[in-house]
Amino acid sequence: MLKHLISIHDYSREDILKTLEMAAAFEKRPNQPIFSKKVVASVFFEPSTRTRLSFETAANRLGARVIGFSETTNTSLTKGESLKDTIKMVSNYADLIVMRHPLDGSTRYASEVSSVPVINAGDGSNQHPTQTLLDLYSIIKTQGDLNNLKINVVGDLKYGRTVHSLLQAMSHFKPTFKFISPEELRLPQEYREYLSERGIRFSESKLLTDNINNADIIYMTRVQKERFSDPIEYERIKDVYTLNSSMLKECKPNMKILHPLPRVNEIAQDVDSSPHAYYFAQAQNGVFTRMAIIASLLGRENL
Amino acid sequence: MEKQLKVSAIKDGTVVDHIPPDQLFRVIDILGLINSMSQITFGTNLDSKRLGKKGIIKISNKFFEIDDINRIALIAPHAKINIIHDFEVVEKHVLSTPNRIKGIVKCMNPMCITNHQEVETLFTTIVESPQIKLLCHYCEKVTDKENLKIISNRH
Numbered sequence: 001m002l003k004h005l006i007s008i009h010d011y012s013r014e015d016i017l018k019t020l021e022m023a024a025a026f027e028k029r030p031n032q033p034i035f036s037k038k039v040v041a042s043v044f045f046e047p048s049t050r051t052r053l054s055f056e057t058a059a060n061r062l063g064a065r066v067i068g069f070s071e072t073t074n075t076s077l078t079k080g081e082s083l084k085d086t087i088k089m090v091s092n093y094a095d096l097i098v099m100r101h102p103l104d105g106s107t108r109y110a111s112e113v114s115s116v117p118v119i120n121a122g123d124g125s126n127q128h129p130t131q132t133l134l135d136l137y138s139i140i141k142t143q144g145d146l147n148n149l150k151i152n153v154v155g156d157l158k159y160g161r162t163v164h165s166l167l168q169a170m171s172h173f174k175p176t177f178k179f180i181s182p183e184e185l186r187l188p189q190e191y192r193e194y195l196s197e198r199g200i201r202f203s204e205s206k207l208l209t210d211n212i213n214n215a216d217i218i219y220m221t222r223v224q225k226e227r228f229s230d231p232i233e234y235e236r237i238k239d240v241y242t243l244n245s246s247m248l249k250e251c252k253p254n255m256k257i258l259h260p261l262p263r264v265n266e267i268a269q270d271v272d273s274s275p276h277a278y279y280f281a282q283a284q285n286g287v288f289t290r291m292a293i294i295a296s297l298l299g300r301e302n303l
Numbered sequence: 304m305e306k307q308l309k310v311s312a313i314k315d316g317t318v319v320d321h322i323p324p325d326q327l328f329r330v331i332d333i334l335g336l337i338n339s340m341s342q343i344t345f346g347t348n349l350d351s352k353r354l355g356k357k358g359i360i361k362i363s364n365k366f367f368e369i370d371d372i373n374r375i376a377l378i379a380p381h382a383k384i385n386i387i388h389d390f391e392v393v394e395k396h397v398l399s400t401p402n403r404i405k406g407i408v409k410c411m412n413p414m415c416i417t418n419h420q421e422v423e424t425l426f427t428t429i430v431e432s433p434q435i436k437l438l439c440h441y442c443e444k445v446t447d448k449e450n451l452k453i454i455s456n457r458h
């Protein structure tokens with residue numbers, strides 16, 4: 001039995017598959033108040049309305065009551081009380097803690113001082129494992145299987161933590177990756193080594209439409225202006241990496257486009273009505289996946 | 304003979320030899336000798352065939368756990384450890400980088416929790432000395448040799 005979900009490395013292939021199975025069961029019957037006697041604490045040391053609402057919806061659909069706070073700015077970095085003291089206090093009140101924090105490794109530390117399970121809802125630039133599990137749920141739901149898929153990953157491959165966790169989680173399932181990014185945002189060497197060591201096939205490209213007609217999944221990520229030292233370079237790139245509906249004419253019928261949201265302009269609005277667009281459904285899948293994660297950490301093996 | 308005059312021999316204890324001179328005081332720090340009650344003699348910038356110049360520390364009546372002494376592998380990988388009984392070397396120990404390193408090293412990631420709150424650092428060694436790559440247990444980032452900073456160890 002796993003006690004916390006801090007990093008995608010904490011979950012084995014079997015743990016991942018079991019969670020996705022449970023998520024599917026919750027999708028069939030989303031209102032299951034099996035934890036009406038439980039209290040879930042949602043502690044957000046930096047704001048993330050999207051993630052917080054998804055978790056709180058999941059907890060409410062499970063019948064749990066939710067307590068917590070959400071900082072409106074990143075001021076907790078400079079505030080007096082130690083993280084340890086805050087977590088000790090909250091773990092006396094609640095049966096499970098969902099935590100987001102701007103510092104890398106903060107949630108791992110919290111899990112070591114907490115007496116109740118901790119779920120990492122994002123620790124700085126490090127991990128966001130529930131996003132990864134909902135990505136995998138979206139993939140298995142649309143493709144029927146996680147094994148042997150062709151996945152194009154596009155955009156900010158350097159700083160995008162969702163990309164790094166996704167490729168680590170998918171490496172259990174023999175994928176073939178195509179990494180598409182501008183030179184500045186290329187996948188770091190440590191991740192290329194990670195894939196090579198595990199015998200995962202991948203290639204790199206700068207061309208958005210490269211191999212697009214063979215892909216089962218196109219995973220788009222946000223390209224942020226602040227990642228570029230040269231603003232002119234950003235202006236050039238932002239249009240080159242915008243996916244539009246005319247590029248999708250010859251795609252495989254099963255191909256789905258994922259995006260962790262919010263998007264800036266990586267996906268043109270005209271893609272939204274395409275049968276390949278899946279990013280809004282993907283966000284909804286987050287609630288079922290988070291229900292499964294909460295349920296398993298509160299001790300439910302099966303439904 | 305000349306060496307003996309510079310740093311006198313000990314009867315029983317531990318000798319740490321072949322320390323790079325610029326690491327001598329960090330080795331003293333890492334071994335926690337600052338508050339030690341043992342008799343300690345040390346010398347530095349002594350002539351060495353292998354290093355050119357070297358440092359040496361002799362600690363009377365003190366015998367370290369292997370894991371404790373291995374911690375200096377991070378900064379003095381070629382140091383030689385001799386265990387002395389009755390003025391004789393009875394045991395030699397070659398250093399190896401520990402698999403897990405608790406404390407001692409600072410995480411190079413400025414956004415790591417260990418650099419903002421009172422959290423003891425913890426690393427897994429992924430590449431051993433002399434290259435050295437340490438994976439932070441908390442932020443999951445790698446600290447390499449070029450960025451290795453030793454935390455003072457005064458307790």
Ligand SMILES: [Zn+2]
Nearest residue numbers: 410415439442
């Ligand atoms: Zn760290």
